[in-house]
Amino acid sequence: xWRRSFSTTPGQLTKKKWDALVIGGGHNGLVAAxxxxxxxxxxxxxxxxxxxxxxxxxxxxxxxxxxxxxSYVQGLIRPCIISDLELGRHGLKLLKRSPASFTPCxxxxxxxxxxxxxxxHSEISKFSRSDAExxxxxxxxxxxxxxxxxxxxxxxxxxxxxxxxxxxxxxSNKLHKSAFWARxxxxxxxxxxxxxxxxxxxLLAPAxxxxxxxxxxxxLKATLATDAVIGSTASVHTPGSGYVLLHHVMGESDxxxxxxxxxxxxxxxxxxxxxxAAKEAGAQIFTNAEVSEVLTEDxxxxxxxxxxxxTRVESSxxxxxxxxxxxxxxxxxxxxxxxxxxxAIKNSDYSSATTKxxxxxxxxxxxxxxxxxxxxxxxxxxxxxxxxxxxxxEVHIACHDAENGLPSRRPVIEMTIPSTLDNTYxxxxxxxxxxxxxxxxxxxxxxxxxxxxVYREAFAQRCFKLIDEYAPGFSSSVISYDxxxxxxxxxxxxxxxxxxxxxxxxxxxxxxxxxxxxxxxYKSPLKGLYLCGSGAHPGGGVMGAPGRNxxxxxxxxxx
Numbered sequence: 001x002w003r004r005s006f007s008t009t010p011g012q013l014t015k016k017k018w019d020a021l022v023i024g025g026g027h028n029g030l031v032a033a034x035x036x037x038x039x040x041x042x043x044x045x046x047x048x049x050x051x052x053x054x055x056x057x058x059x060x061x062x063x064x065x066x067x068x069x070x071s072y073v074q075g076l077i078r079p080c081i082i083s084d085l086e087l088g089r090h091g092l093k094l095l096k097r098s099p100a101s102f103t104p105c106x107x108x109x110x111x112x113x114x115x116x117x118x119x120x121h122s123e124i125s126k127f128s129r130s131d132a133e134x135x136x137x138x139x140x141x142x143x144x145x146x147x148x149x150x151x152x153x154x155x156x157x158x159x160x161x162x163x164x165x166x167x168x169x170x171x172s173n174k175l176h177k178s179a180f181w182a183r184x185x186x187x188x189x190x191x192x193x194x195x196x197x198x199x200x201x202x203l204l205a206p207a208x209x210x211x212x213x214x215x216x217x218x219x220l221k222a223t224l225a226t227d228a229v230i231g232s233t234a235s236v237h238t239p240g241s242g243y244v245l246l247h248h249v250m251g252e253s254d255x256x257x258x259x260x261x262x263x264x265x266x267x268x269x270x271x272x273x274x275x276x277a278a279k280e281a282g283a284q285i286f287t288n289a290e291v292s293e294v295l296t297e298d299x300x301x302x303x304x305x306x307x308x309x310x311t312r313v314e315s316s317x318x319x320x321x322x323x324x325x326x327x328x329x330x331x332x333x334x335x336x337x338x339x340x341x342x343x344a345i346k347n348s349d350y351s352s353a354t355t356k357x358x359x360x361x362x363x364x365x366x367x368x369x370x371x372x373x374x375x376x377x378x379x380x381x382x383x384x385x386x387x388x389x390x391x392x393x394e395v396h397i398a399c400h401d402a403e404n405g406l407p408s409r410r411p412v413i414e415m416t417i418p419s420t421l422d423n424t425y426x427x428x429x430x431x432x433x434x435x436x437x438x439x440x441x442x443x444x445x446x447x448x449x450x451x452x453x454v455y456r457e458a459f460a461q462r463c464f465k466l467i468d469e470y471a472p473g474f475s476s477s478v479i480s481y482d483x484x485x486x487x488x489x490x491x492x493x494x495x496x497x498x499x500x501x502x503x504x505x506x507x508x509x510x511x512x513x514x515x516x517x518x519x520x521x522y523k524s525p526l527k528g529l530y531l532c533g534s535g536a537h538p539g540g541g542v543m544g545a546p547g548r549n550x551x552x553x554x555x556x557x558x559x
Contacts, residue, residue: 013286017314018044020554021305022321023291023331024494024533026054027077029321030274030285031547032532032554034085036319037281039555044313045283046305048290048494051268052275054321055493055500056542058268061482064427067358068267070484070493070500072416072435073097073384075251075260076543077270080154084548090276091269094253094261095421100383102367103223104470105390110369111219112379115259127217138214143257145199146250148187153538153545155180156553157512159521203507207241208392218391225392226414229439231500231540233353235399236392240507260384262418266425270542291331294318294529299336301527316528317558319550323496324503324515324535325350328524337525344516349504350497352486353402353440357460360479361432364417365471375430377420385415388466398440405446407459410466412439431479438463443486443498450485501540502533511537522550523557530554 020036022029025047036043051057055070074094082088099114112123117136124132158177161169188196202210207228211221228234228241235241253259263269275285290308297303304314320327328337328345366373370380389395389412398408419425419432426433441459448455460483464475486498495502503509512520514537522530522537532550534540 012284013044013289013313014311016042017304017316018042019315019558020044020317020319021046021313021315022319022532023305023327024048024054024321025052025271025275025285025287026321026533027056027271027274027542027544028533028547028550029054029319030271030278031081031085031544032319032321032551033283033285034274034278034281035548035551036554037278037283038084039551041317041555041558043278043283044315045278045285046289046291046307046313047285047287050287052285052287053268053271055495056267056271058266061358062360062480065360065431065433065479066266066425067433067482068263068418068435069358069482070356070489071267071542072356072418072437073260074263074267074270074542075253076541078154078543078545078548079252079255081274081544081548085274085277087270087273087277090273090280091265092273093264093269095264095418096253096256096259096261097383097421099379100260101223101386102380102383103219103386103390104367104369104380105219106469108369109219110367110380111223112383113223114383115256124217124220127219128215131215131217131220134214135220139258141195141198142246144191144195145202146246146257148191148199149246149250151183151187152511153543154549156522156549157520157537159512159523160518162518162523162525202242202245204240205242206235206237206239207245208236208396210242210245211236211392222389222391222395223386225395226386226389226412229395229399229412230414230437231352231354232504233351233399233402233440234506235396237396243507243510244505262416262421264422264424266418266422267542274544293333294320294327294331294526296333296336296526299333302529305331317530317554318528319530319532319554321533321547322494323350323499323533324348324531325496326494327529327531327535332526332529341516341519341525348509348515349506350499350502351443351504352489352495352498352500353399353442354486354489354498354500355438355441355459356484356489357436357438357463357481358484359434359436359481360426361434361474361477362479363430363477364420364432365415365434365467365474365477367471369470377417381417381420383416385417387413387415387470402440402442405442405444407441407445407462408439409462411441411463413437413463413466415467436463441485450487456483456485502535503540505539510539514539522546522553 019041489498
C-alpha cells in the first residue's frame with residue numbers, strides 16, 4: 001500500500017499563536033513535535049517538501065516501485081522513543097535481516113556475517129581461524145562500549161549556563177552537571193581501566209589500526225571498516241574514524257544489539273509512525289510549508305517564522321530540524337546572532353562524499369562466487385552487500401581519489417535489496433528495489449560537474465559495471481534509477497553540503513562541541529530558538545535522540 005504524508009489546511013496556521021513551531025518534518029522534528037504535544041503544547045510542524053520524513057522518507061520514483069530514498073536501514077532509533085510513542089501501535093514494523101552482511105570476492109570466495117554466531121565462526125574460518133575466535137570478543141567489547149555510550153545519548157550534554165542566570169538556575173545547572181558526570185564515572189568504573197584505555201584508543205585511533213590489532217583477514221577488516229567511513233569523507237586511516245565502528249553494535253532491533261533492520265514500507269514508515277504519534281498527541285503537520293526566515297523581536301528573541309509564500313506564523317518557541325548552517329546562517333537574519341557564534345557555525349565541516357542510487361531491477365543479482373542460479377532471494381541477498389573493497393587499502397584508495405577531486409575510480413558500494421524481505425516495495429512479481437550507498441563522490445568534482453547528465457550517467461555506469469564484476473549481467477537488469485549526489489542531497493533534502501549527518505561526526509564535532517562549543521544543549525543565542533536535528537547532540541542517523549532531547553529541554557525551560 002502506498003502511503004501519503006499528512007497535510008493540514010494552510011489557513012489553520014495563522015488562526016492562533018502556537019506554543020511551538022518545528023521547522024522541518026524529518027524524523028527528529030516529528031519526534032520533537034510528539035513530545036512537545038504530549039507535554040500539552042500546541043505544535044505545528046512546517047515541512048518544505050510535499051512529503052514528511054526528511055531523509056527518512058519513502059517515495060515512488062519509478063512507477064510501481066517505491067524507495068527508501070535516502071536512509072535505508074533502521075537500527076539507531078532510541079528504544080525509549082519506540083516505547084514512549086508506541087511506534088509499533090502506530091505502524092512501525094521492523095524486518096530483521098539474517099544474514100546481515102555479504103562480501104563477495106573476485107577470487108570466488110565470500111563472507112557472510114549476521115546474528116548467528118555459529119555462521120559467523122564458520123564463515124570467518126574460511127579466511128582465518130584466529131579471526132573466527134577473535135570476532136565474538138571484538139563484538140562483546142564494542143557492545144560494552146556501546147552501553148557506556150547509552151548514558152550520553154538520551155540526555156542533553158552538561159552544558160554551562162549561557163547569559164545571565166538566577167541563583168536557582170545556577171544551582172539547578174550545577175546539580176544537573178554533577179549528576180551527569182557522576183553517572184559517567186559510575187559507568188567508567190564498571191568498565192574497568194583496561195576497557196577504558198581500549199575505549200579511548202577506539203575513539204582516537206584510525207579504524208585501520210583498531211581492526212589490524214584485532215584481525216588478520218583483509219576481507220573481514222574491509223567489511224567492518226565500511227562502518228567507520230559510512231557517510232563521511234574520512235579514510236580508514238583517518239584518526240578518530242575508529243569511533244564510528246561503534247555504530248556496528250549501536251544498532252538495535254526489538255532489544256537485540258548489533259541488529260539492523262529493514263522497515264516494512266520503507267524508511268518513510270518510521271517517520272509516518274512518529275507522525276501518527278504526534279498527531280494523536282495533538283500536533284499538526286503542514287507540508288509544502290517552506291520557512292524562509294525566522295522572525296525576531298528586537299533581535300533578542302523569536303516571534304515566529306515567515307513562509308516562502310509570505311505567510312507569517314507566530315510563536316515564541318521555534319525548534320529547527322534544519323542543519324545548523326541552514327538554521328543560523330540562512331534563516332536567522334544577519335546581525336542578530338553573535339559574530340563568533342555564526343563564524344563557528346560557518347566553519348563547521350559540512351563536506352560530503354556520498355551518493356545514493358535507487359534502482360528498479362527486473363531480477364536479483366546473481367553473484368558469481370555463490371555459484372547458484374536461483375531466481376528467488378538467497379542468504380546473500382538479505383543483508384548489506386559490500387562491493388568494491390576487499391581490503392582496507394582499497395577503501396583508502398577510493399577516498400584518496402576524492403581527496404584529489406575525483407569520484408572514486410573503484411567506488412566503495414553498500415548494496416541493499418529490501419524487497420527480498422518486504423513485498424510492498426514493488427508491485428511486480430520477481431522485480432526488485434536496490435539501494436546503492438556509494439563513496440566517494442566530491443561535492444564539486446575537478447573533472448566535471450554533477451549538473452551534466454552525461455557526467456552523471458558515466459558515474460552511474462561505473463558503479464553498475466563494478467557490480468558486474470561480481471554479479472555478471474547486473475547492468476542489463478536495470479529498469480530505471482534515481483541518483484542523489486551531494487548537491488542533489490543538499491537541494492532535494494536540505495542537507496548542507498550533502499552531509500547526511502547535518503555536519504561531520506568527527507571527535508571535534510561531538511557531545512559538548514556539537515554543533516559548536518558552548519551551545520550543545522539545543523539552545524541558541526537567540527532566545528526561543530532551539531536546534532532539534534542531527535546537527536545537535538548526539539548526531540546523525542535515524543536516531544530521534546536530538547528531537548527528544550531538545551523537546552525535553554524546551555518543556556523544562558517553559559516550566
